[in-house]
Amino acid sequence: MEHGSFTDNSAATFSLTEEDHTLANAVRFTLNQDPRVTFCGYSIPHPSNARVNIRVQTTGDPAREVLKDACQDLMLMCRHVRSGFDKAVEDFKASNAVKAMKIDSQDSDSEESE
Amino acid sequence: MAGQGEERGEEKKKFSIWDLPDVPAGQLPPHLELQRTRVLCNKDAPIHTESVLYSGAYASMGVDNSLRLDHFCHNFRVEVVRLTEEDMEFDMIGIDAAIANAFRRILIAELPTMAIEKVLIANNTSVVQDEVLAHRLGLIPISVDPRLFEYMSENDQPNEKNTIVFKLHVHCKRGSPRITVKSDELKWLPNGSELIKESRKVASDSASKPETYTSFSCSQDTLPEFANNPIAPKYPDIIISKLGPGQEIELEAHAVKGMGKTHAKWSPVATAWYRMLPEVVLLEEVEDDLAEGLKSKCPVNVFDIEDLGKGKKRATVARPRACTLCRECIRDEEWEKRVAIHRVKDHFIFTIESTGALPPEVLFTEAVKILEDKCERVITELS
Numbered sequence: 192m193e194h195g196s197f198t199d200n201s202a203a204t205f206s207l208t209e210e211d212h213t214l215a216n217a218v219r220f221t222l223n224q225d226p227r228v229t230f231c232g233y234s235i236p237h238p239s240n241a242r243v244n245i246r247v248q249t250t251g252d253p254a255r256e257v258l259k260d261a262c263q264d265l266m267l268m269c270r271h272v273r274s275g276f277d278k279a280v281e282d283f284k285a286s287n288a289v290k291a292m293k294i295d296s297q298d299s300d301s302e303e304s305e
Numbered sequence: 306m307a308g309q310g311e312e313r314g315e316e317k318k319k320f321s322i323w324d325l326p327d328v329p330a331g332q333l334p335p336h337l338e339l340q341r342t343r344v345l346c347n348k349d350a351p352i353h354t355e356s357v358l359y360s361g362a363y364a365s366m367g368v369d370n371s372l373r374l375d376h377f378c379h380n381f382r383v384e385v386v387r388l389t390e391e392d393m394e395f396d397m398i399g400i401d402a403a404i405a406n407a408f409r410r411i412l413i414a415e416l417p418t419m420a421i422e423k424v425l426i427a428n429n430t431s432v433v434q435d436e437v438l439a440h441r442l443g444l445i446p447i448s449v450d451p452r453l454f455e456y457m458s459e460n461d462q463p464n465e466k467n468t469i470v471f472k473l474h475v476h477c478k479r480g481s482p483r484i485t486v487k488s489d490e491l492k493w494l495p496n497g498s499e500l501i502k503e504s505r506k507v508a509s510d511s512a513s514k515p516e517t518y519t520s521f522s523c524s525q526d527t528l529p530e531f532a533n534n535p536i537a538p539k540y541p542d543i544i545i546s547k548l549g550p551g552q553e554i555e556l557e558a559h560a561v562k563g564m565g566k567t568h569a570k571w572s573p574v575a576t577a578w579y580r581m582l583p584e585v586v587l588l589e590e591v592e593d594d595l596a597e598g599l600k601s602k603c604p605v606n607v608f609d610i611e612d613l614g615k616g617k618k619r620a621t622v623a624r625p626r627a628c629t630l631c632r633e634c635i636r637d638e639e640w641e642k643r644v645a646i647h648r649v650k651d652h653f654i655f656t657i658e659s660t661g662a663l664p665p666e667v668l669f670t671e672a673v674k675i676l677e678d679k680c681e682r683v684i685t686e687l688s
């Protein structure tokens with residue numbers, strides 16, 4: 192849900208239900224790093240309502256588009272994190288398998304020499 | 306030493322700002338770079354704890370602080386340190402606390418698991434009251450992939466896709482010693498509940514199959530996912546209750562899918578946390594007795610002594626990662642000018658302890674996916 196003025200769409204408050212600091216703080220991070228943003232912040236009006244308000248003010252672009260872009264950026268970052276993480280886990284598993292094999296072979300070597 | 310200090314003080318007095326070279330454009334001066342990338346843990350309190358987010362924060366110096374995805378992708382790194390079935394530790398480098406914290410919060414509160422939610426007690430003469438017993442049962446981790454199940458909403462009938470049923474029936478005979486009821490006594494009922502609904506009993510006397518508390522259309526053990534790995538509690542030796550002679554517990558426990566933000570029993574992690582990488586810097590050479598002193602100050606052995614020959618010794622920082630930030634090494638007078646404790650703001654040492662439903666590396670990927678879904682939801686709602 193968007194609350195803004197009818198004439199100026201460069202400043203608006205977005206009220207997201209069923210969200211909390213998890214998304215709002217992450218989006219605030221990406222929003223703040225967008226050069227088109229002059230101000231952004233978020234608040235949770237009441238802790239027992241699952242709702243968060245995100246305020247976006249821009250240098251002129253529609254706030255809605257800027258917020259969408261911020262979410263898009265966050266999504267791409269997540270995707271990159273996921274692929275990077277999966278790769279690191281795979282590498283770790285592979286290198287561990289190699290290590291385990293080496294230890295095994297060393298063990299058998301020493302047994303043979305004994 | 307004292308004489309040296311005074312000399313230095315005099316040198317400082319002659320210092321004039323006009324002697325400084327010009328600040329090179331497009332590059333942050335070292336002290337700002339330090340503020341931007343490190344938390345300085347001083348003797349009294351940490352400073353520069355915030356991360357500088359605003360895109361134009363360093364515009365006057367010609368430094369662009371805006372988000373550049375390619376830059377992020379280029380710098381982001383993950384390094385796995387430890388990975389076992391139940392816990393993992395990895396380094397996440399080149400990411401902001403806002404996002405690392407989102408992952409942590411999702412891991413704890415928004416990843417679903419299966420946990421016992423409803424307990425139908427037929428008989429309980431043990432010393433543990435019904436409600437306490439039900440609570441204890443709820444906290445037992447169940448080893449099953451929650452992705453194979455659906456959420457049960459308020460007016461849903463419990464069926465084979467959203468409910469797992471366990472039975473617990475233990476009796477301690479009179480005259481026998483006390484027994485301990487452990488989680489391996491929870492027996493999976495793949496066909497659903499065996500308790501017959503009281504109210505319908507009279508009405509459905511003629512019906513062939515009496516109505517129970519669940520309506521399974523097929524047995525869960527015929528489903529390919531569970532055919533060869535029966536559902537059971539993750540650990541067989543969790544104590545549920547103790548029974549004295551003559552006491553008995555008979556109950557049925559229904560596990561459903563839920564999230565940690567509703568109740569901690571659904572949290573898939575024992576805990577998930579991160580800490581920033583500690584960085585210990587020696588600001589000047591610490592030698593001989595001072596070096597020995599420094600080494601013995603640190604309770605986790607961060608420092609080592611290097612032998613320089615001719616009886617000379619020098620302190621080195623050998624294991625900064627072990628630093629717990631106790632600040633013992635800078636507590637005494639004079640030491641703050643010799644040692645500096647920093648934390649690297651974009652280097653997170655992430656630890657995940659799984660309760661057993663899913664391995665930790667799968668939990669993390671699922672958490673990242675959930676954050677992606679959240680973004681997608683906002684994008685679709687706005688367009």
Ligand code: SF4
Binds near residue numbers: 629
């Ligand atoms: S802060 Fe504590 S743990 Fe860290 S180096 Fe100093 S004495 Fe050691």
